[in-house]
Amino acid sequence: MSNDNHKDGNALKEPGALEDLLNVTGDPGPEPTLPPHVASFLGEQLQTYYAQLMSEPVPDRFVQLLKQMDGKERDRDGE
Numbered sequence: 001m002s003n004d005n006h007k008d009g010n011a012l013k014e015p016g017a018l019e020d021l022l023n024v025t026g027d028p029g030p031e032p033t034l035p036p037h038v039a040s041f042l043g044e045q046l047q048t049y050y051a052q053l054m055s056e057p058v059p060d061r062f063v064q065l066l067k068q069m070d071g072k073e074r075d076r077d078g079e
Contacts, residue, residue: 034042
């Protein structure tokens, strides 16, 4: 089987092509890693994004849904 199957998107369409992507033991191999500076940059970006997200108010619709769920849970526990 050709090693080009995974390049053109046909790796999962052809019988036996998946085996070509795995090593001899059937293990897909090590997880891909990012260079440390890239991982650090992405981490900083995610922290900034989540900090902004956490400072935003909870939408009114979510608050209503949470109250409804809390009321149903109390009703279930009280029976």
